[in-house]
Amino acid sequence: MLGGLTLLAGCGREPRPVEVIQSRGTESVALLIEREDGAGPYVESTAERFRVVASGEVIKSVRWSADAGTIEPSQERVTWTLPSAGTASLTVSIETESGKTAEGAFHFNVMAAPLATSNAIDPGPDVTGELCDLAFDSMGNGHVVYTNGTHNSLWYGRWDGTAWQTEQIDGPGFNNGGEFILKGALVVDPATGTPHVAYSKGAGIITSASLRMAYATRINGAWIREDVDSTPMGRMTIALNPAQAQQPVIVFGTNASGNVRISTRTAANTWSTVPFSVTNQVLTSDALFDSTGALHFITYQPTSTSSAAQSLRVLRGSAVESFPLKTIGVLTPWLSTAWGPDQHFLALANSINEGEWAAIEDITVGTPASASTRKVSAVDYRYGASDLAYGGGKPVVALRNGTSLSLGTTNAQGFWTYTQLGTVQDSSRPSVAIRPTDGVPHVCYQRDGKVTFQ
Structure with a gap:
């Protein structure tokens, strides 16, 4: 047998x-x-x-x-x-x-074991990796951005299949415009391997500082840093538009008004920023472009009650299309997103209440978006942080529950199966990506105060 x-x-x-x-x-x-x-x-x-x-x-x-x-x-x-x-x-x-x-x-x-043995991406003395973001290019090279919590700086790592090479993107500096960094988000041009990074920077007490939107990309071995928008900001995501030669677009939420802004890089050090036409919205997901250049992300509208309406937003040029999702609590988690086949837009809640059945949204995006359909599913009984990828015909999720990290995917019957990855840092968030050259999922996370890859 x-x-x-x-x-x-x-x-x-x-x-x-x-x-x-x-x-x-x-x-x-x-x-x-x-x-x-x-x-x-x-x-x-x-x-x-x-x-x-x-x-x-x-x-x-x-x-x-x-x-x-x-x-x-x-x-x-x-x-x-x-x-x-x-x-x-x-x-x-x-x-x-x-x-x-x-x-x-x-x-x-x-x-063979589906995951490589874990190793520290940055083995230095500093605390790193409370936040990390992992991606692969089409040649199988790994890319990661991660925070340095000791000095509030942002770092980048590149993996050639054997070893990691790391370098600083931004952080406190002398006469170079460097400032303190809170978090970063990564997207990689799959064909060229060029990393594009959106991040927040500023000074003052981190919990109350007025942070600004910034961008960096690596060209000819050097990092090019640009200011994007001076509006005080909170949540953010970055995506590349395949219909516009992988043009970077940053979607971010403003702190004071709870509105959303969209910034497009039209040339080197030149950004066009416009407010999202639907006002009083909170950004709640990673943004994704489809092959036609339509931009997809999720928002919700705050209310004075204990619940709020969540919607998928689709921007086709300047036109905004919407599809209503579930009713949620006012304090909503971030949603990781990934494209499945046939215009399936998948969105996984970063954290859930115990026993929550609607942890993952599977939205078949229609044209217009109002013609979309959706299914919701459970992922695990509880978890405190997560990330989502899709490959090989199935979703893959990284789930942190306290200090335990597991990798989940579905079997032939559609039930989730889980592979335990060991102990990780509590309150940290993992990131998962699938290497396209061999179909193997990999994760970055924080273990023993170090950004770690497995």
């Missing part, structure tokens, strides 16, 4: 139905083994638990063996730590109380 699948490993948080694997032998006693609390593929170095059952018989004694990996037998059960990727076999021999004997050999396709 070949047990290999193409999904990520499942490390179940809740008990799952057992996977029953039947023997194909000719013995008079039919043997089967049950994979306990397992789902998805068999991944190298994973400890899998099995139980043997003999049809219509009471088992008297059991002997387990494997051709690779290590086993820890315990009568009718065994824990098998899987070997390296390839085909591996688990064999069980039994004797029943009635004196019958039987043997079954079970064969499995073992996958």
Whole structure:
């Protein structure tokens, strides 16, 4: 029996139905083994638990063996730590109380671990990575921007598939216009690998400082920094317009009025900023362009009550189209977004209340947007921070619950399976992206005060 699948490993948080694997032998006693609390593929170095059952018989004694990996037998059960990727076999021999004997050999396709071993992107002495943003270009190179919390600066890293090289984008400086940085957002031109970064900068007490919108890009090995807009700002997102030669566009919310502004880079160090025509809105999601150049993002309108209306906004030129979403609390989380196939706009809430069923929106965007349809789904019972990507025909999510980080994707039945990634920093936010050259998801996050990649 070949047990290999193409999904990520499942490390179940809740008990799952057992996977029953039947023997194909000719013995008079039919043997089967049950994979306990397992789902998805068999991944190298994973400890899998099995139980043997003999049809219509009471088992008297059991002997387990494997051709690779290590086993820890315990009568009718065994824990098998899987070997390296390839085909591996688990064999069980039994004797029943009635004196019958039987043997079954079970064969499995073992996958390589879907994620690389974690390593610090920036191993220096400073605290880094409370916020990070990860992306890949079409050649498989990794790009990340991350905060340095010790000195309130913004840094960039580039990964060639083996090692990270890091450099500073902005921060406190001498006679170079550098200022303190609170956060940054990254988007990468997939064809050229050119990073484009939107970030907030300013001075004063961070919680009350008047921060301004800024932009940086890396050209010929040097960072070009530009001021975008002097309006005090809060939330922000950046996207590249494929219909305009990957022109950078920054969408950001203003602090005082709760309105949204849209800034377009029309030339080097030249930005055209216009207010969003729908007033009294709060920006709540990453922005995405479709292939025609229509800009998509989500906002909500504050009210004096305990709820507010949330809407998808689609900008086609200067025309604004809208599609109503769910009613939410006034304090709404940020939504990570990703394109699925066939104009599916996916939006994942950064955090949820326990048991919230509408954590992810799957919006099939219509033309006009008012003709859109939507489905909402649960992702996990609880989590405090998250990020979303889409690739290989399925969504991938990074979920932080307290100090525990997991990677989730869906199996053939559409249920979420979870791979535990270990301990991370509480209150930090992970970022997930899928490397296009091999389809492997990777994450950046903060562990032990360091920005980390896995």
